[in-house]
Amino acid sequence: MCMRGAMVLACCCLLSARAIAAAPDEPAPTGRLPEWAQPLLYRVALRVDPEQARFSGDVDITVALRKPSDHLWLHGQGLQVDRASVTDAAGTAHAAHYREVLADVGVARIDLDGVLPAQTIHLRMHYSAALADGVQGLYKTQQGGQAYAMAQMEPISARTVFPCFDEPAFRASFALSLTVPARDIALANTRQIAQAAAGPGWKTVVFAPSKPLPTYLLAFGVGPWDVRSAASIAPDAYRNTPLPLRSIGYAGEADSMRRVAAFTPSIIQALENYYGYGYPWDKLDLINLGGGMENPGLVVLDDVGSGVPQPSPAAMRGAFNLAAHEFAHQWTGNTVTMAWWTDTWLSEAFTTWMQQKITMQLHPEYRGDLDRVKLLQRAMANDSLLSARAIRQPVQGNGDIMNAFDDITYEKGAGVLGMFEHYLGEAAFQQGLRAYVHQHAMQSVAAAAVVDAIAQQASDSAAVKRAFYSFLDQNGVPYVRAKVLTQHGQTVLQLAQMRYLPLGANGDGERHWGIPVCVRYSTAAGSRDACTLLDTAQATLALPGADAASWVMPNAGAQGYYRYALDSHSLATLAAHTARLSDVEQLAYADAIEASFHHGDIDAGEVLAALRPLADAPAREVATAPLAQVAWIYRHLAHTDAQRAAVVQWVTTAYLPHLQRLGYQARAGESDGDALWRTALVPPLAFEFKLPAVRAVLLQQGDALLAAMRNGSFDAQHVDREMAIAALGVAVQERGEAALQTLATAEEGGGDSVWQRQLVQAMAHANDSPSAAQLRALALDPKLDGVAMLGLLMTTDGNVMDRDARWQWFDAHLPKLLAGLPGPAAAYMPSMLAMEACSDADATRLQAMFGGAAAQVPGVARGVAQAGETIHLCGALRAAQDPAALTR
Structure with missing residues (x-):
C-alpha cells in the first residue's frame, strides 16, 4: 500500500496520473457522489449572529483521495466561497477553485491546479451563506422578540450550511467551533470543551470532536437559550459512566422539557438493555423546538405545555411516544446508518417499531399495541395505491429522497418488522438485531446487513430472506383470501394471495409475497393459533380441533x-363473535370490513351493520375505529336528507350517550381514559357530523373563552386545552371573522409556544367563505414559519364550503407556499387538497395546478401522482355504491 509523504509519488509512478485524470466536461453526478473521495474529518469554524442575515465559516475537510484526480465532487448550495485550497500529504498547498455546477440540487466541483496522486489531503474553504427563513439548513427564528439560529440538516440541507459530502454513506468526525455574540449560548452534538473571547462582543465556543457521523446528523444552535441541568442518567451494564442530561428551550422555557426529562432515563436504559449496547454519545440535551429530530446528543423534541399545571393525557402520551422514537434513533439511524436513502427504513421503520415496543414495556396503559395496528392500517391504505412506493424504492434524485419520509417507510416498514418478529419469536429477533448493531456500529450499511442478521436466527434462513425482501422491494398490500373447508374429515383453511386493489385500480393483482400468515380459531377447548409462510399463490393450512361452527380470525x-x-359464511361467523377477539384483532376486523367495501364486495349499509358492534367495545381505539369509514360514507354517499339522517342517527346512537356521560369538560380526579375518550369523540361529532347537541355546548364554551380573551382575563394555563381547541373551533365556524380575528390576535401575542400552535388548530376550523379567505391571508404572513403556515391551511373540517375559491387561491399562491414549507412537507401538499376531492375532474384539476414550476419542487411529482390516484379511487367507489343502501 502507498504511504504518506514523499513515498506517495513513488507509489504512483507505475501509472500516468495525468493520463487518467477526468476531463473538465465530466458530467456532474446527479445522484450519489463517486466513492473515490472519502471525508474522514471536518474541522468547521462558523461565525454566527442570529440577528444578522448571513453567517460565515471556514471548513477544513480531511479527505482520503483514493485515485489520482485533478478535481473533487462534493455538495454545496447557495454558498459564496471566496477562498479554496488543497494541502497534500507532504504539506504543500495547491490552489483550488470551487463552483456550484448543479445549483438546483447542490452539487459542487473543486478544480485543482493539477493532478494529485491518491493520498490523504486537506481541503480548505472560507465562505459565507444566508441564514434560512424556513426550518431547513441553518435557519433563523424569532421567539419572544429574540433571535435564534438552529441547524436542521436532515435530509440534505447540510450542503446549504457548509461544503461537504452530504450523503449518509460518508460518515466522518466533526470538530466544531462556533464564534457567536457574547450574549448568546452555543449548543452542538457534543459537549463544550473550551470557550474564549473573540473580540469585542464575541466569543468562540469549542466542542469535543464527534464520533463518525453523516452530515445530516450534525446539529448546533445559537441564541439566548434557557438551559437547565437534570439528574444524570445512572450507569448500567452497558455504559460505565453517568450520562449528562439537560433541558433546553427558548429564553424562559427550559422548564418546558421538565416532564420529558423525567421519563428520559427509563427510555434510554430500556433501549440499552434491548440492544445490549450503551448510549454512544457523550451527553444528551433535550431541546424544545416543536416536532422531533434525532440529532446525536442534541435531540429536538416537543413539550407538553410550558407551565401547564396538568397536561392532558393525550399530550403526555404524545410526548412520550415522540421521545421514544427519537431516542431509538440513537441506535438505529445514528449508531448504524443507512448507506443511501433507498434504505431510509433502516432508520425510520426500526425506530417506529421500537417506539411501540418501548411504549408497551414502560407504559402498557398507553396501548402502544393498538397504536401499532392503527398506524399499520394507515400505511396499508397508502400502499393500496398503484403509485405507492416500495419500502426500498430506488432513489435517484432529491425528489426521491423527500418522498422517502412517508407512511411506507415508517409505518409499513415497522409493520413488516413486527410481522417477522412475531413469526420468528421475540428472543430470536432481538438476538439478530443485537448482532446487527454490534457488528456495524459507526458504519453506514445497506439492507442486507440487517436482513441477514435477522434471517440467521431462522431454521430456514434462505426462505426468510426471500420473504423479507418480497416486502422490501415491491410495493402493494397482500390480500389473503381465506375459506374454511372440510377435507378428508379435517377442517382446513384454504389460502390464496394476490395484490389488494380497490375499485378503480387498473393494476395487475397477480403478485406474490412470502407472507407469515398466522390465524386464530375456536375449538371446543378454546382458541388456538396456526401459522405458515405463504410463499405460493395458494396453500392449505390445517386447523386441528376446528369444526363447521368454528370462527376463524385470519390475522392472529x-x-x-x-x-x-x-x-361470506366465515365472515358472518366471525362477525357474530367479535367480542371473542382481542382488541388488536378487532381493529384488524374493522380494516377487513373497510377493505371489502373499497374492493366492492359489500355496500355502505352492510358496512354500517358490520361495524356497529365495535362501537360498544371497551377499548377506545376499537370503539372509535369505525368513525373514519362512516365519515367517508356521510361525506360522499349520503345525498338526501333521509340518507344523511340515517348516518347521523347511527353516529348519535353509537357515541352521543357515551360523550354525554363523560361531559364536555375535564372533571377533578377523572381517569386518563375518560379524558382520552372525550378527546376522541368531540372533534368528529362536532365537526364532521355536526351533531347539534354537541355543537351547542361547545359554542357556549367558545363564546366564553373569546370573551375572556377580549377583556384580558383569559388564562391559557388553566383551561382544558383539548376542549378549548374544539370550543374555539365551533365558535370560529358560528361567529365567523370576528372570532377568527380574536384568535389571530392572541396567537400573535406570543407567550406559550404550545398554546400558539393550539390556537392555529382552532383557527383552521374556519369554513365559511369570508373567514376562510381571512385565514388564507394570515397564512401568507412572512413572520410565520412553514409549519405554522401549513397548520393554518390544513383545514380540519371535512365539509369545506368554498372549495372552489380555496383551490383557486392555492393555484395562485402555489410557488410561494411550496417555497415556504420545510423539507419533505412540500410533497404532501397535493394530498392535503385531495382530502376534499372525489372525482376525475378534481384529479385533472390537481394535475394542472401542480404542473409547470411546481412539478420541479423535489418530491411534488410523486405527491401529485398519489393524490390524483386517491381522488380517482374515491370517485370510482362513490360511483359503484348505491346510496339507497343507507336507508334500506
Whole structure:
C-alpha cells in the first residue's frame, strides 16, 4: 500500500496520473457522489449572529483521495466561497477553485491546479451563506422578540450550511467551533470543551470532536437559550459512566422539557438493555423546538405545555411516544446508518417499531399495541395505491429522497418488522438485531446487513430472506383470501394471495409475497393459533380441533402486514363473535370490513351493520375505529336528507350517550381514559357530523373563552386545552371573522409556544367563505414559519364550503407556499387538497395546478401522482355504491 509523504509519488509512478485524470466536461453526478473521495474529518469554524442575515465559516475537510484526480465532487448550495485550497500529504498547498455546477440540487466541483496522486489531503474553504427563513439548513427564528439560529440538516440541507459530502454513506468526525455574540449560548452534538473571547462582543465556543457521523446528523444552535441541568442518567451494564442530561428551550422555557426529562432515563436504559449496547454519545440535551429530530446528543423534541399545571393525557402520551422514537434513533439511524436513502427504513421503520415496543414495556396503559395496528392500517391504505412506493424504492434524485419520509417507510416498514418478529419469536429477533448493531456500529450499511442478521436466527434462513425482501422491494398490500373447508374429515383453511386493489385500480393483482400468515380459531377447548409462510399463490393450512361452527380470525394478533377476506359464511361467523377477539384483532376486523367495501364486495349499509358492534367495545381505539369509514360514507354517499339522517342517527346512537356521560369538560380526579375518550369523540361529532347537541355546548364554551380573551382575563394555563381547541373551533365556524380575528390576535401575542400552535388548530376550523379567505391571508404572513403556515391551511373540517375559491387561491399562491414549507412537507401538499376531492375532474384539476414550476419542487411529482390516484379511487367507489343502501 502507498504511504504518506514523499513515498506517495513513488507509489504512483507505475501509472500516468495525468493520463487518467477526468476531463473538465465530466458530467456532474446527479445522484450519489463517486466513492473515490472519502471525508474522514471536518474541522468547521462558523461565525454566527442570529440577528444578522448571513453567517460565515471556514471548513477544513480531511479527505482520503483514493485515485489520482485533478478535481473533487462534493455538495454545496447557495454558498459564496471566496477562498479554496488543497494541502497534500507532504504539506504543500495547491490552489483550488470551487463552483456550484448543479445549483438546483447542490452539487459542487473543486478544480485543482493539477493532478494529485491518491493520498490523504486537506481541503480548505472560507465562505459565507444566508441564514434560512424556513426550518431547513441553518435557519433563523424569532421567539419572544429574540433571535435564534438552529441547524436542521436532515435530509440534505447540510450542503446549504457548509461544503461537504452530504450523503449518509460518508460518515466522518466533526470538530466544531462556533464564534457567536457574547450574549448568546452555543449548543452542538457534543459537549463544550473550551470557550474564549473573540473580540469585542464575541466569543468562540469549542466542542469535543464527534464520533463518525453523516452530515445530516450534525446539529448546533445559537441564541439566548434557557438551559437547565437534570439528574444524570445512572450507569448500567452497558455504559460505565453517568450520562449528562439537560433541558433546553427558548429564553424562559427550559422548564418546558421538565416532564420529558423525567421519563428520559427509563427510555434510554430500556433501549440499552434491548440492544445490549450503551448510549454512544457523550451527553444528551433535550431541546424544545416543536416536532422531533434525532440529532446525536442534541435531540429536538416537543413539550407538553410550558407551565401547564396538568397536561392532558393525550399530550403526555404524545410526548412520550415522540421521545421514544427519537431516542431509538440513537441506535438505529445514528449508531448504524443507512448507506443511501433507498434504505431510509433502516432508520425510520426500526425506530417506529421500537417506539411501540418501548411504549408497551414502560407504559402498557398507553396501548402502544393498538397504536401499532392503527398506524399499520394507515400505511396499508397508502400502499393500496398503484403509485405507492416500495419500502426500498430506488432513489435517484432529491425528489426521491423527500418522498422517502412517508407512511411506507415508517409505518409499513415497522409493520413488516413486527410481522417477522412475531413469526420468528421475540428472543430470536432481538438476538439478530443485537448482532446487527454490534457488528456495524459507526458504519453506514445497506439492507442486507440487517436482513441477514435477522434471517440467521431462522431454521430456514434462505426462505426468510426471500420473504423479507418480497416486502422490501415491491410495493402493494397482500390480500389473503381465506375459506374454511372440510377435507378428508379435517377442517382446513384454504389460502390464496394476490395484490389488494380497490375499485378503480387498473393494476395487475397477480403478485406474490412470502407472507407469515398466522390465524386464530375456536375449538371446543378454546382458541388456538396456526401459522405458515405463504410463499405460493395458494396453500392449505390445517386447523386441528376446528369444526363447521368454528370462527376463524385470519390475522392472529393483527401481526401480519396484509389485508384479509373471508368467504361470506366465515365472515358472518366471525362477525357474530367479535367480542371473542382481542382488541388488536378487532381493529384488524374493522380494516377487513373497510377493505371489502373499497374492493366492492359489500355496500355502505352492510358496512354500517358490520361495524356497529365495535362501537360498544371497551377499548377506545376499537370503539372509535369505525368513525373514519362512516365519515367517508356521510361525506360522499349520503345525498338526501333521509340518507344523511340515517348516518347521523347511527353516529348519535353509537357515541352521543357515551360523550354525554363523560361531559364536555375535564372533571377533578377523572381517569386518563375518560379524558382520552372525550378527546376522541368531540372533534368528529362536532365537526364532521355536526351533531347539534354537541355543537351547542361547545359554542357556549367558545363564546366564553373569546370573551375572556377580549377583556384580558383569559388564562391559557388553566383551561382544558383539548376542549378549548374544539370550543374555539365551533365558535370560529358560528361567529365567523370576528372570532377568527380574536384568535389571530392572541396567537400573535406570543407567550406559550404550545398554546400558539393550539390556537392555529382552532383557527383552521374556519369554513365559511369570508373567514376562510381571512385565514388564507394570515397564512401568507412572512413572520410565520412553514409549519405554522401549513397548520393554518390544513383545514380540519371535512365539509369545506368554498372549495372552489380555496383551490383557486392555492393555484395562485402555489410557488410561494411550496417555497415556504420545510423539507419533505412540500410533497404532501397535493394530498392535503385531495382530502376534499372525489372525482376525475378534481384529479385533472390537481394535475394542472401542480404542473409547470411546481412539478420541479423535489418530491411534488410523486405527491401529485398519489393524490390524483386517491381522488380517482374515491370517485370510482362513490360511483359503484348505491346510496339507497343507507336507508334500506
